[in-house]
Amino acid sequence: MASISKRPTMIDVARRAGVSSMTVSRALKPNTSVSDGTRERIQKAADELGYVLDSTAAGLSSSRTGFIAVTIPSINNANFADTLRGIVERLRDTNMQVLLGYTNYSTAEEERLIEQFLQRRPEAIVMTGGAHTERCRMLIENSGVPIVETWDLPEVPLGDVVGFSNAEAGRLMVRHFYDQGYRKIGFIGGDTSRDTRGLDRRRGFVQALEELGLETDRLIGSGPPPISMREGAASMKKMLSDWPDTDAVMCVSDLSAFGALTECQRAGMRVPDDIAIAGFGAYDIAEHAIPAITTVDAAALSIGENTAEILLRRLGDADEETPAPSTLIAPKLLARGSTVRPL
Amino acid sequence: MASISKRPTMIDVARRAGVSSMTVSRALKPNTSVSDGTRERIQKAADELGYVLDSTAAGLSSSRTGFIAVTIPSINNANFADTLRGIVERLRDTNMQVLLGYTNYSTAEEERLIEQFLQRRPEAIVMTGGAHTERCRMLIENSGVPIVETWDLPEVPLGDVVGFSNAEAGRLMVRHFYDQGYRKIGFIGGDTSRDTRGLDRRRGFVQALEELGLETDRLIGSGPPPISMREGAASMKKMLSDWPDTDAVMCVSDLSAFGALTECQRAGMRVPDDIAIAGFGAYDIAEHAIPAITTVDAAALSIGENTAEILLRRLGDADEETPAPSTLIAPKLLARGSTVRPL
DNA sequence: ACCGCGTTTGTTATCGATAACAAACTTTTT
């Protein structure tokens, strides 16, 4: 054990193996021309010294840091966690490492993070959503780093997009309610500009109501994200007090939908007989609640996997200027007991 | 705009401001002796060029990378997410950045991550739990990097510990059940060595049962983590079939407890009248379920905050050899409707 | 005006690896 004196460098390994440090550098990475004999010798020397590569130095020298910067709005959100998981798992077998930051649904915080991340010279950046501060857009464009925006359909994309139409998710749900015979339909959440995705769902929702000639004023905001069970319950209470004859409600997420469901149950209303409730996000809770809650699956994991796919293509030096192969993930409605009246 | 030609370096900024690059280096960090005039001039030049510091180079030169490596078992777990949040938020105003990895409850994967992280020269490492592979312990010890282990009480700590007694959480719950008059008490989950924390809760639970002279064989395993609602429901089904007279059950987490609760409700059993159900982790779902689920709060956020506190102390060059100021977070039982019979 | 001290700025060497090119060594071909 070389004790904590000082960490060994490639030169130390080289000396011990009787070669030059360049040969050590080569020997430690795959697909390089080093004879089996010396490679073994070097590996052995490295092990004996307890050598650990310094990727800071490697990064400086090769100008390839192996970092992918990723921002998500919140750690504590199963959808974004799944997207992240999709990215990380696809990247596991490469030498890429994820630099994670969470914005807390704030574009100002996002800007701060991006600014920090750019100092680390990431090879690509993945952002959730397409809403950014002006300065953030500028920083990114000046940096020349490839970008992927996810979970949204930005009007003016910064680069590639793995998109999802939140508006379409809202529309889907209105049609489902309508098919099931509901007419007095409301929406909970999605009132804040911080959660642009929730806002889009609500927008699509209202638009679909208009197309069907239904009332569009049963809207309850529930403040800044994250919207949780508590806010769902409180909002439902308000909905029932403001519009007691409401017969169907979509919530901005499954968590708030569950809160709304429990509120109805406490109030003695029967779901779906007296009122239908739906959410968004295909959370576990929606599947296991009684009744199970109708929801929209956004395929969060696929969004992550597709994102990673694009990253690998961009980094695997294909033509730099390949046009953005935007991917669109389609929303899928999962009809369940909370909106489907038994025969 | 300097287009994508090449990124400007400190030398470019220095030239433009008519100073040396060393002065630029100083001007861009706080608390350095640079006159107000030149600092402004340099800042202006940097802005005009769109200069962005390269922390890879800075790290190599100063041997301070600003990285804190953190491993957690799963991204999709509100408790670990809270702990992470505690760390990140306390670190926000420093120049420290978190390198996150998740082990998927596997010590082999943990070892792989640690090996990767060490190449990045982190200034400290935070790990969840105290179970590591032999090689992982060795790598860490050889590296000389300060360590904090969390959420566990390792027998042989690698460094500082922000601990939590999972066994005590199990014991607490048994006593609570007993006080409420329950005697036929079982446990769901915690059978796998991958989730050492769940295992510890179960161990403490069984031990407390023994001390009270109660039966200790009502144990249902539920396979490898993460244990979710589905597994909770399935295990409860098995529990009721194997030991139909069971009158109280603790589940390894609130998620499985909720699954168990729904299973009981489907089976027409009344909670807590026919059977009591409790969980662990103080998840939202436990608070909002009907009835609300009794749980144990592990103060996940505090664990993170305390961890960050220790990190800052260790890095703020206090005496290197300060003895490990182990912190112990106490479990707190939250008694709710699922285990407390109405009068 | 001169000395001395504190503050501001500059010089040089270095962090640890890799790119690019060059040299030495093997193997194949004719």
Added chain:
DNA sequence: AAAAAGTTTGTTATCGATAACAAACGCGGT
């Protein structure tokens, strides 16, 4: 056996910043 071609190894310069030391500057006191 010599030339051609391929493989393995070495040399030198460099990535972009900072540490450590050195020099220049500014300012008050006498």
